[in-house]
Amino acid sequence: MIEIKNITKSYYPGGVEAKVLKGISFTIKDGEFVAIMGPSGSGKSTIMHILGALDSPSSGEYFLDGKDVSKFSDDELADIRKNKIGFVFQAFNLLPRATVVRNVSLPLIYAGIPKKEREERAIKALRSAGFDESRFYNLSNQLSGGQMQRVAIARALVNSPSLILADEPTGNLDTKTGDIVLGTFQRLNAEGKTVVLITHEPYVAEHAERIIHIKDGSVLEDKKNENKRVIKL
Amino acid sequence: MDYSDLLQETTFALLSNKVRSGLTILGIVIGIGSVIAMIAIGQGAQNSIQASIQSIGSNLIVVMPGSQRSGVVSAGRGSATTLTQADADAIASDISGVAVAPDITKRYQVIVPGQNTNTQVIGTTPEYVQIRKYDIAEGSFITSDQVRSMARVAVIGPTTASDLFGDGVDPIGKIVRINGIDFNIIGITVSKGSSGFLNQDDFLIIPITTAQHLLAGVDYVSTISIQAPDQNSMADIQQQITDLLLARHRISNPQSADFSVMNQADIVSTASSVTNTFTILLASVAGISLIVGGIGIMNMMLTTVTERTREIGLRKAIGAKKRDINLQFLAEAILLTFAGGFLGIVLGFLLSLLISNFMGMATQVSLFSILLAFGVSAIIGIVFGYYPAQRASKLNPIEALRYE
Numbered sequence: 001m002i003e004i005k006n007i008t009k010s011y012y013p014g015g016v017e018a019k020v021l022k023g024i025s026f027t028i029k030d031g032e033f034v035a036i037m038g039p040s041g042s043g044k045s046t047i048m049h050i051l052g053a054l055d056s057p058s059s060g061e062y063f064l065d066g067k068d069v070s071k072f073s074d075d076e077l078a079d080i081r082k083n084k085i086g087f088v089f090q091a092f093n094l095l096p097r098a099t100v101v102r103n104v105s106l107p108l109i110y111a112g113i114p115k116k117e118r119e120e121r122a123i124k125a126l127r128s129a130g131f132d133e134s135r136f137y138n139l140s141n142q143l144s145g146g147q148m149q150r151v152a153i154a155r156a157l158v159n160s161p162s163l164i165l166a167d168e169p170t171g172n173l174d175t176k177t178g179d180i181v182l183g184t185f186q187r188l189n190a191e192g193k194t195v196v197l198i199t200h201e202p203y204v205a206e207h208a209e210r211i212i213h214i215k216d217g218s219v220l221e222d223k224k225n226e227n228k229r230v231i232k233l
Numbered sequence: 234m235d236y237s238d239l240l241q242e243t244t245f246a247l248l249s250n251k252v253r254s255g256l257t258i259l260g261i262v263i264g265i266g267s268v269i270a271m272i273a274i275g276q277g278a279q280n281s282i283q284a285s286i287q288s289i290g291s292n293l294i295v296v297m298p299g300s301q302r303s304g305v306v307s308a309g310r311g312s313a314t315t316l317t318q319a320d321a322d323a324i325a326s327d328i329s330g331v332a333v334a335p336d337i338t339k340r341y342q343v344i345v346p347g348q349n350t351n352t353q354v355i356g357t358t359p360e361y362v363q364i365r366k367y368d369i370a371e372g373s374f375i376t377s378d379q380v381r382s383m384a385r386v387a388v389i390g391p392t393t394a395s396d397l398f399g400d401g402v403d404p405i406g407k408i409v410r411i412n413g414i415d416f417n418i419i420g421i422t423v424s425k426g427s428s429g430f431l432n433q434d435d436f437l438i439i440p441i442t443t444a445q446h447l448l449a450g451v452d453y454v455s456t457i458s459i460q461a462p463d464q465n466s467m468a469d470i471q472q473q474i475t476d477l478l479l480a481r482h483r484i485s486n487p488q489s490a491d492f493s494v495m496n497q498a499d500i501v502s503t504a505s506s507v508t509n510t511f512t513i514l515l516a517s518v519a520g521i522s523l524i525v526g527g528i529g530i531m532n533m534m535l536t537t538v539t540e541r542t543r544e545i546g547l548r549k550a551i552g553a554k555k556r557d558i559n560l561q562f563l564a565e566a567i568l569l570t571f572a573g574g575f576l577g578i579v580l581g582f583l584l585s586l587l588i589s590n591f592m593g594m595a596t597q598v599s600l601f602s603i604l605l606a607f608g609v610s611a612i613i614g615i616v617f618g619y620y621p622a623q624r625a626s627k628l629n630p631i632e633a634l635r636y637e
């Protein structure tokens with residue numbers, strides 16, 4: 001369960017305050033599939049980083065499963081990220097000189113999973129992200145944007161997190177593969193995982209149960225998605 | 234993250250930038266290699282000096298001019314004029330059972346037609362050959378008659394002989410010229426072997442009277458060598474010599490003696506302290522290169538941390554703790570220095586082999602210097618890797634991920 005109350009975030013580029021988030025509040029229950037939608041620069045990634053315990057808000061409160069995240073130490077935050085959260089970053093953030101499998105199994109190293117199991121789980125995650133089997137051992141800087149996207153998704157899934165935070169996960173995919181990825185998220189959601197999908201495309205957002213509309217750092221609209229698109233895989 | 238993962242991550246990171254890792258390691262390799270080689274040279278010098286001193290002669294007591302201060306050979310040797318032939322004669326006649334050979338030793342340019350060399354010219358008496366354990370290979374040693382008659386004859390050491398006449402040439406009967414005076418070579422000694430800094434085969438021996446009056450123009454002696462009949466009487470004889478010379482020089486306080494009486498053990502310990510200083514000096518010069526190598530490691534690690542900022546951000550985002558990041562970068566630095574240390578030890582071995590083979594210096598690579606090298610390289614890894622690793626571990630994950 002995610003509860004944020006009146007979250008703000010300011011940056012000070014060149015000493016001048018820039019308010020990126022201006023008091024955002026919402027609650028996401030376990031098992032929900034939520035899309036956060038908004039134009040570029042509206043603060044979506046910033047929200048995702050805060051939800052993912054990667055960044056801290058300038059003010060406001062964040063309760064994750066009832067616990068105040070601002071009270072956690074760095075190591076406890078690392079544990080939360082490791083055990084509960086799977087990130088799909090907008091910029092992928094793969095290790096360029098490492099193979100696909102190595103990239104995907106990286107979170108498992110910190111989770112203390114034995115080597116053999118790591119590889120098996122990485123391959124499973126890659127399959128469920130629809131990644132081309134013949135490229136499992138390619139270096140990740142030899143992949144296309146869409147392929148990297150799927151590696152990034154596989155990496156977010158590999159640790160079976162209860163919360164998946166995906167920042168523009170279909171941004172580099174054509175409609176068909178994009179649909180496969182969205183279908184994957186729907187399947188994971190059906191399996192009980194909470195999914196927060198960040199996008200600027202209404203089409204993508206319509207795959208969620210609920211859409212939170214962000215504009216200029218504020219919640220413009222937060223409502224249930226009446227006509228949810230369902231992808232049958 | 235367990236240790237095998239850590240090792241794997243570390244080797245992976247280092248191997249993905251082979252050239253840079255290699256160059257950085259090179260600094261440590263050279264540092265450790267030269268420390269080991271330098272210590273090996275020092276140790277080898279020490280060993281060979283000790284061996285040479287042992288081979289000077291057994292049950293040997295040496296009287297040197299100069300104050301007697303805790304066995305420091307060089308103390309007051311500049312005023313080397315306090316011992317005389319008469320002192321030597323007194324020791325020979327007053328103390329029973331000893332063989333005595335005074336000598337006056339100086340370096341001269343020794344000339345033969347078409348060749349010359351600088352060597353030590355030892356003016357002494359016939360007893361010298363026995364006391365200092367020389368063997369005559371060919372010809373004969375100087376005799377008492379020759380000493381009495383200030384004969385212009387010389388016994389030559391094998392090194393000097395080959396320097397002057399070339400290898401395999403019989404020097405007996407040849408003429409050498411020292412300070413314009415011609416000497417007839419009458420004998421050549423058997424080689425005692427040269428090792429390191431001390432060449433025991435490079436000399437000319439001439440009658441002491443000739444050396445004093447024709448060459449140096451003085452009548453003092455530089456040292457008096459005495460051979461005690463056996464090991465047990467050494468201390469007693471040393472004491473007798475001291476008492477005798479104090480009385481002869483009219484000195485009442487033994488502390489202000491103008492000569493020193495030493496046995497081989499004294500000489501060995503003095504020489505050891507000299508070579509120790511020398512070893513430390515060599516090793517610390519080499520140590521400086523090790524520090525430079527360490528700075529190279531730090532430089533590389535700082536560059537690496539900067540270059541891999543995004544990677545560090547990602548690792549933190551997927552659950553790496555400060556400690557994990559810290560360990561990873563520290564491990565990289567330590568692995569670099571260990572690899573460098575290992576190759577450095579190999580290099581040190583090769584260097585000391587080369588030095589002893591091609592420069593004729595004895596060397597000895599000791600276990601101590603290897604352990605030292607390993608210890609030092611580990612410490613360098615930790616010390617110079619610590620700061621970059623700290624820096625990496627303290628990065629804010631989101632800022633690190635945004636880093637371009």
Ligand SMILES: Nc1ncnc2c1ncn2[C@@H]1O[C@H](COP(=O)(O)OP(=O)(O)OP(=O)(O)O)[C@@H](O)[C@H]1O
Binds near residue numbers: 045046
């Ligand atoms: N570290 C930072 N320093 C200064 N300004 C920042 C920083 N991070 C984000 N911003 C600003 O905050 C605003 C929101 O950024 P954010 O990345 O959250 O946007 P977004 O909604 O994800 O946009 P997009 O759809 O293009 O990804 C932008 O105007 C950006 O310039």
Ligand SMILES: [Mg+2]
Binds near residue numbers: 044045046090167
């Ligand atoms: Mg964004």
